[in-house]
Amino acid sequence: MKKLINDPKxxxxxxxxxxxxxxxxxxxxxxxxxxxxxxxxxxxxKVGIVSGGGSGHEPMHGGLVGFGMLDAAVPGPVFTSPTPDPILEATKAVDSGRGVLHIVKNYTGDVLNFETASDLALAEEIEVRSVIVDDDVAVKDSLYTAGRRGVAGTVLVEKIAGASAERGDDLDTVAGLAEKVNANARSMGVALSACTVPHAGEPSFDLGEDEIEIGIGIHGEPGRARIAIEPADAIVDRLLAPILEDLPFASGDDVLLFVNGMGGTPEIELYIVFRRAAEVLRERGITVTRHLVGNFTTSLEMQGCSITVLRLDDELTELWDAPVHTAALRWGR
Structure with a gap:
């Protein structure tokens, strides 16, 4: 294991x-x-917004704290959910009296611990709503979840809900918009290599030199299929087909196309993926009106990417365009 760390603990x-x-x-x-x-x-x-989860997915979530996005991010150990205590303290720290929204990726530990923290906050007379993100179309009921996993679509939920809160919307409205984004976003990923959790010291799974995993989870969970590596365009087609069929997306839709790196893939390759994904959408009469390319929901140093497609309307587009100033996302301010 070669990493720029001191003590894994x-x-x-x-x-x-x-x-x-x-x-x-x-x-x-x-x-x-x-x-x-x-x-x-x-x-x-302002409504406060709190998210979090296991570390190792940076810049999500800490890099998304700031104006127009999250008010707090609660990190657990690498690939391990945070406990209820810091979630409660973060909730209290961002509460201005208008309530707090928890944005939670659909992993069993995250869901249970955020639920416990929400109950504790209620006991302290803080109104809390929770939105569970489950945008991954690859598998259902994985090693870590009951139902679909929450993956890169979480970034889009956090941005749009954050803009809603920043403009002064009430808790019900902010939560409703977060749910709307989740309902209209679909994602799927691919791994070209495994990642190594620092305290484990060895790769989290094995892939042959010529193998890739289609539908991988952000913790290295198995996907839909392990296949021989293919050209980028063929891999993009494999990822996009179930995304577009699941909602389903249709000719005439305006969408946000998000190509997310898993941590170890250079941007030159992410833009090759974006090029093909945009081409496929155009062929289907779907217009990419907004886009995001880069490493935002990573899996340590895993090589690979995910594709997220979000169906937009005028309100979601306006909220996406609204100013944001965080470590990882910033525009318009």
């Missing part, structure tokens, strides 16, 4: 400290139990 702690130092104008690191929170939280008159 300190990876998350030291990464959080580094992020807080690098982006002190945007966020701060709360003391134990640790979480990242907007530097100006709680924001008066």
């Amino acid at each position: 300190d990876v998350v702690k030291e990464a959080l400290e580094g992020m807080a130092l690098a982006h002190a104008d945007i966020l701060r690191l709360a003391p134990e139990p640790a979480f990242l929170v907007r530097a100006d939280a709680p924001v008066e008159g």
Whole structure:
């Protein structure tokens, strides 16, 4: 194992400290139990938004804390859910009296621990809504989930819900828009290589030199099929077909196309993927009006990518375009 780390036990702690130092104008690191929170939280008159999950998917979620997106991000150990205590403390830290939205990826540990934290917050008279993200079309009832997994579509939910909260919408409206994004987003990924969790010291699964895994999860969970590697265009076609059939997307739709790197794939390859995905959508009469390309929901150093397609309407487009200022996403401000 070759990694730029010190002690594997300190990876998350030291990464959080580094992020807080690098982006002190945007966020701060709360003391134990640790979480990242907007530097100006709680924001008066604004619904708070909290997300989180296991570390190793950076910049999601800590890199998405800031104006127009998350108010706090709660990290667990690598690929392990955070416990209820820091989720509760983050919820309290961002509550301005208008309630708090929890955005939770559909992994069993995340769902259970956010539910517990929500109950504890209610006991302290904080109104909480939860939206579960389950955008992955690859498999149902995986090793980590009951139902579909929450993957890169979470970034889109957080951006649009964050813009809604920033413009002053109430909790029901913010939660409703988050649910709308989730209902209209579909994702699927591919792995070209495994990743190595620092405390494990060895790859999380085995792939042959000529093998890829179609439909991989962001923790290295198995997907739909293990096949011999193919040209990029053929892989994109394999990923897009179930995405487009699942909603289903149709000719005349306006969409946001999101090509997400899994951590170890260079941008030159992500743009090759985007090129083919945009071509397929155009052939089907689907118009890409917004896009995002880059590493946002990673799996440590895994090579591979995921594709997310979100069906847009005027309101979702306006909220996507709204200003945002985080470590990982920033425009219009």
